[in-house]
Amino acid sequence: MSQTVPPAGLALHVALRGMAGGAVLLLAVLAGVILGETPLPWATVHAALANNLWGAGLPVDAIDQGIIWSYRVPRTLVAAACGAGLALAGVVLQALVRNALADPYLLGVSAGASTGAVAVTILGIGAGAIGISGGAFLGAALAFGLVAALARAAGGGPAQMVLAGIAGSQLFNALTSFFIAKSANAEQARGIIFWLLGNLSGVRWPDVTLAVPVAIIGLCVCLWHMRALDAFTFGADAASSLGIAVRRVQIVLIGAVTLMTATMVSLVGSIGFVGLVIPHAARLLVGPRHGRLLPAAALAGAVFLIAADVASRMLIPGQVVPIGVVTALVGAPGFALILIRGRGRT
């Protein structure tokens, strides 16, 4: 970034990297569509995609066509959008809070979104007016507001933020459990708990039209503020003296994080570790500057969650393991590595 590259060379550089990233994402999506409980040959997948995308009229079994176009394609696209959105949320929170442990899960944003979504689903609070996603957004915003206020009252440091986040997560998880215990019947409770662990089984095309634009808008908002995020390296005061309108940037970026987290949680449940581990992995690969880190984390998050979704479908034949379980099984050792590495650095 700070090497002397002439503007034309820089543009070419960025374009090449963008194309390479797009190719990786495309391959991951194709793999997500091909792999599954019933592996489908490439010819069938190609025919089904060609028929739906440009009306090729190739002969395909109607059931296969249905599995591919109505089930696997939207599921894979939503997995990619969720992975990208959660990873971006993690990158932004870690930069703003200046704590390596910050992510939407730990700071209570995911828990708030779950509570909001459950309140709408079970209690029917404002169900007609705001829907599940709206409920999740309000819950997430409320949770983050409470956590931020508590952290501020406790002294406002990065450590206080994480402690407040833990308190907030516990509170909102307890509220979710309370709503389920109080109002849900056994069938509802089972469904909700399965959803809370992260589940892409119910995803259809309308979910794609929500998740993908939110992830793209989120990425654009974050990229627009990449210099501001860099400026937070030495803290909010340093950012301010580098000309960043700290309060405005915080509000815009926290808004974007809340929107992304709430959308993803309302669609697929609360998936942990993506927002925590992927940003650190991306940092190891491309360094801490956000101009590279943001696209790299979005791409890595998308590919990771597609892979986790495929694994969740294939791990136990005939049964879908909640995706949150898969990400935690991979994420917990990843997290352990970050902790050990962090110890070596200080």
Add this chain to the structure above:
Amino acid sequence: MRIATYNLGWASGGRPIVEGITLEVKSGETLGLIGPNGSGKSTLLRLLAGIAPRPQGHVTLEGEDLRRMKRRDIARRIAFVEQQADTAEALRVRDAVALGRTPWLSPLAPFGAADAAICAKALAHVGMAQMADRSWSTLSGGERQRVHIARALAQRPQVMLLDEPTNHLDIHHQLALLRLISDLPVTVVIALHDLNQAMGCDRLAVMEGGRLAAIGPPAEVLTQTRLGRIFRVGGRALHDPTDGATQFRFHCLEDPL
């Protein structure tokens, strides 16, 4: 660039930390801020930089109120080097200095060759040119401080605010830094603990309990009475016959002379 304050103050939890500061620093002047621990030097610098929230009174830059200016426009004029700003990121020295270009860049005007040249020059100024690719975590305290100063220089400011910049530096780098600052054609406000180093400033402002106790040329400000009352030390002025400079030799007031 002239920076002035009128009745400037700041309170935390209802307790005044700094109050009633009215002063003016002329264009190109170096004002030294001295005072015991907790006398409000750092807070005054934060107020001058316009980053302390909800200040009382106001700060003007060439007569323009800081609160009416955009953060970016302030950052193009004022650079602030805090005490002990640290990061856990695996940032390279080059990238830390490049942060200084932030107020001059936008999504449509990205970091270019001219910015890289300014950063390289800033690094050379603090004697860190050969360390551009070192990682932040491998730097010593003094090296980090010099990178912060290079970052501030890369901002190309007209006013530099420095909070005890010679902390952590060895004696060579302390003297080199003070000379660098006095050679810069900018207005400088610098908080210093070493009163002998402060003697090199154009004027000194003495802080005591959040208030401005005195301001003026070093020889007029550092009187025996003031040293005793504010700093609780005695000082004997010694003259160096080679250049006529005055240095103090301090002793605790309790010590027998």
